[in-house]
Amino acid sequence: MPKQTFLNLPEEKKEILIEAAKKEFSRVSLYDACISNIIKTSGIPRGSFYQYFDNKEDLFFFLLNEHAKERQKKFLYLLKKTNGDIFDTVTELYKSMLEKSQKQENCDFFRNAFLNMNYKIEKIYTKEFSESHFNQNFKKVCNLINTSKLNINNDNELFHAIKIIMAVTFHNLVQSYAKEISYEESVENFTLEINLLKKGLYKDNS
Amino acid sequence: MPKQTFLNLPEEKKEILIEAAKKEFSRVSLYDACISNIIKTSGIPRGSFYQYFDNKEDLFFFLLNEHAKERQKKFLYLLKKTNGDIFDTVTELYKSMLEKSQKQENCDFFRNAFLNMNYKIEKIYTKEFSESHFNQNFKKVCNLINTSKLNINNDNELFHAIKIIMAVTFHNLVQSYAKEISYEESVENFTLEINLLKKGLYKDNS
DNA sequence: ATTGACATATGACATTGTGTCACTTATAAT
DNA sequence: ATTATAAGTGACACAATGTCATATGTCAAT
Numbered sequence: 001m002p003k004q005t006f007l008n009l010p011e012e013k014k015e016i017l018i019e020a021a022k023k024e025f026s027r028v029s030l031y032d033a034c035i036s037n038i039i040k041t042s043g044i045p046r047g048s049f050y051q052y053f054d055n056k057e058d059l060f061f062f063l064l065n066e067h068a069k070e071r072q073k074k075f076l077y078l079l080k081k082t083n084g085d086i087f088d089t090v091t092e093l094y095k096s097m098l099e100k101s102q103k104q105e106n107c108d109f110f111r112n113a114f115l116n117m118n119y120k121i122e123k124i125y126t127k128e129f130s131e132s133h134f135n136q137n138f139k140k141v142c143n144l145i146n147t148s149k150l151n152i153n154n155d156n157e158l159f160h161a162i163k164i165i166m167a168v169t170f171h172n173l174v175q176s177y178a179k180e181i182s183y184e185e186s187v188e189n190f191t192l193e194i195n196l197l198k199k200g201l202y203k204d205n206s
Numbered sequence: 207m208p209k210q211t212f213l214n215l216p217e218e219k220k221e222i223l224i225e226a227a228k229k230e231f232s233r234v235s236l237y238d239a240c241i242s243n244i245i246k247t248s249g250i251p252r253g254s255f256y257q258y259f260d261n262k263e264d265l266f267f268f269l270l271n272e273h274a275k276e277r278q279k280k281f282l283y284l285l286k287k288t289n290g291d292i293f294d295t296v297t298e299l300y301k302s303m304l305e306k307s308q309k310q311e312n313c314d315f316f317r318n319a320f321l322n323m324n325y326k327i328e329k330i331y332t333k334e335f336s337e338s339h340f341n342q343n344f345k346k347v348c349n350l351i352n353t354s355k356l357n358i359n360n361d362n363e364l365f366h367a368i369k370i371i372m373a374v375t376f377h378n379l380v381q382s383y384a385k386e387i388s389y390e391e392s393v394e395n396f397t398l399e400i401n402l403l404k405k406g407l408y409k410d411n412s
Numbered sequence: 413a414t415t416g417a418c419a420t421a422t423g424a425c426a427t428t429g430t431g432t433c434a435c436t437t438a439t440a441a442t
Numbered sequence: 443a444t445t446a447t448a449a450g451t452g453a454c455a456c457a458a459t460g461t462c463a464t465a466t467g468t469c470a471a472t
Contacts, residue, residue: 005420031237036458047422050460087408151409152402160399161407164374171373193366196358200406201367202293203357211449242429253451256431 002062006052017042017052021059026108030060067110071097076144084146087194090165094190097173098183111177138162151200168193208268212258223248223258227265232315236266273316277303282350290352293400296371300396303379304389317383344368357406374399 006014020042024033035056039049053059075093082088101111142158152158172193176186212220226248230239241262245255259265281299288294307317348364358364378399382392 008420034458035460045422046424046460047462048420051420051422055460149409151406157398157402160395161402163377164399164402164407167373167377168370170377171369189366192363193370196363196367196370197403198406198408200357200404200408201370202404202406203355214449240429241431251451252431252453253433254449257449257451261431 002053002058003051017044021063022109025060025112029112079144084144086145086165087198090169091191091194094169094173095187098176098186101177102183164197168197208259208264209257223250227269228315231266231318235318285350290350292351292371293404296375297397297400300375301393304382304392307383308389370403374403
C-alpha cells in the first residue's frame with residue numbers, strides 16, 4: 001500500500017509518477033522493471049520514492065488494485081445486465097479483457113500485469129488480499145447470480161462453481177496473453193470451454 | 207537449459223550444486239533466491255557457475271523440468287491403473303502432489319517451485335516449452351483416456367476438457383499451497399469441484 | 413515576525429548481487 | 443614434448459537497492 005505521503009501529494013505529481021510506473025511496467029515484466037527507470041523518467045528523487053512506496057512491488061500492486069477495482073465494477077454491471085447469467089457475464093468480461101489488452105497501443109501494462117499476477121503469488125493469495133478484495137465482493141456477486149438454472153444444491157457448491165469458472169477464465173486469459181493467439185480464436189476457445197462446463201464432462205445418462 | 211559443461215560434470219559435483227540450489231529455492235521464492243547463496247553453500251566458484259548455467263532461472267527451470275517429468279510419469283501410470291478414468295487419475299495425482307509438498311520436511315522446493323511457476327509465465331508458455339513438453343505428451347495422454355463415458359463429440363472437445371481439468375487442478379493446488387489449508391480440506395474441495403465438472407454447471411434438463 | 417516542532421524532500425553512499433573476462437589449470441591428441 | 447581445446451577461477455566493472463544525514467517547507471502558538 002502506498003504511504004499517506006503519496007496520497008497527500010498534489011494530483012499532478014501523483015499522475016507523473018503513475019505514468020512513469022505504467023511506462024516501466026509496460027516495457028518489461030515486474031521482475032525486470034526497476035525503480036531506477038521510474039525515478040529517472042518521472043524526475044522524482046530516489047529518496048522521495050521511498051517516502052511514497054516501500055518498493056517496486058508496493059507500487060505495482062497499487063496499480064494492479066486500481067485495475068482490479070474497475071474489473072470488479074464491470075463484472076457487477078454485466079451481471080445485472082444479463083439478469084444474473086454468470087456464463088454470459090463471464091464471456092462478456094473475457095472479451096472486454098482481451099480487447100483492453102489489444103486496444104492499449106503503446107502500453108502493455110495490463111497484459112504484463114496479468115502475466116505477473118502469479119509472479120509473487122504469495123502476495124496475491126495472502127490472507128489480507130483474499131479476505132479483503134475477493135471475499136468482500138464475493139457475497140455481493142453470489143446474491144446477483146441467478147441460481148435457478150444452475151445445477152447446484154447449496155451455497156458451498158455455488159462457491160466452487162464460481163471458483164471453477166474463474167479458474168478457466170484465468171487460465172485462458174493467461175494463455176491468450178502469453179501466446180498471442182488471435183482475439184477470435186481465443187474467444188472461440190473460451191466459449192467452447194464454457195459450454196463444456198455447462199453441459200458437464202461426464203456422460204452418465206447413456 | 208544447462209550447458210554441456212554441466213552435464214559432463216562428475217555426478218558427485220552435479221549433486222552438490224543441485225542440493226545447494228534446492229536449498230536456496232526452498233528458502234525463498236525464485237524471485238528472492240540469489241546465485242551468491244548457491245555458490246556459497248556449494249563452494250563452486252562464481253565463474254564456474256556461469257559455465258554451467260546462464261542464470262538462476264536456467265537452473266530453476268532445469269530443476270522444475272525434472273520434477274515435471276516425474277509428475278508426467280506418475281500421471282501416465284495412474285491413467286493406466288484406472289483404465290483411463292481421467293477424473294480418478296487427476297484426483298489421485300492431486301493427492302500425491304499435496305502429499306509430496308507435505309512430506310518434504312525441510313525442503314519446500316516443490317511448493318515454492320509451484321508457486322513460482324507463473325512467475326515468469328512467458329518462460330512457461332513459450333512456444334518451445336509448450337510444444338516440447340506439453341504437446342509432446344499430450345497425444346500420448348489422449349490415447350490413454352477412456353472417452354466412452356465422456357460427454358464430448360470430438361478431439362477438439364477432448365483437448366479443451368483436459369485443459370479445464372488442468373486449470374482447476376492447478377488453481378486448487380496453488381490455493382492450497384499459498385493458504386496452507388489442511389490436506390483433508392483441500393482434497394475435499396477438489397473432489398467437490400471435479401464432481402461439479404462431471405455433472406455440469408447448467409441445469410437444462412429441468 | 414519569530415520560533416520551534418513536525419512533515420517532507422533529497423542525493424550521496426554503503427551494500428548486495430550480477431555477469432564478464434583475462435588468466436590459470438587440466439586433458440587429450442599428435 | 444608440444445600444442446590445442448576445454449574447463450576452472452576470482453577479481454572486477456557495473457547496476458540497482460534501500461538508508462540516512464542533512465536540507466527544506468509548513469503551520470500553529472506566541
